[in-house]
Amino acid sequence: MTLQVVGYNGMFPRMLREMLDRHPMTGARTTLKELAEAVGIRQQTVSLYKNGETQPTPETLVKIAEFFGVSVDYLLTGISSQNKPIHEELGLSEEAISMLKTAKEIESFDGMPSLLDTLNGLLSDRDFYDFLDDVTFKAQQVKSALNGNIDKSNMGNFDVEGYYIWDLQKYIEEFILKQLVKRGLSIEEKSVKINHPEQEK
8 A cells, every 4th residue: 555645745644633633523632642542653653644754554544544533545635435426526525525414414303494404505595605705705805904905095084994894794694684584584674672580570
């Protein structure tokens, strides 16, 4: 088995660093010592793997994959063989594909649409893609304004940063309200009065 993982930016060292920072199953950080003890190698060896200075034997690679609950091909390529066709066709990451599969397994409450139904509704709605495109643009405007990359010489005391932030927030709010209307819930003109328990006495 040829691993092709030499160098700091090789796929295996990158995947190993990511999983050490955040275990795919638990989300916890894993120390070099913890992984070394679990796999049966020295801590310094794990450090060499992490930095791409050496590569594990096939047997050690299998043990590392088992420790993180992933496949060997995921360690070497960043995508598991079972998800490879979806990745190649749609370009989705392993994490995105896994989350979609998780959404499918989550049960809905009585009378409630499932999480997958909601995702399906969003992903088949052209407005959702326009929204993502617009939000990306507006977020970039906010970032540019906050970084001082916008010429304010002709704007006087106008609060450019504040305007762009307000515009982004308003746009997101309007999209959410439209989505609620599409799902049969209109709250735009409703006002909710919340009474403090002591006021009811």
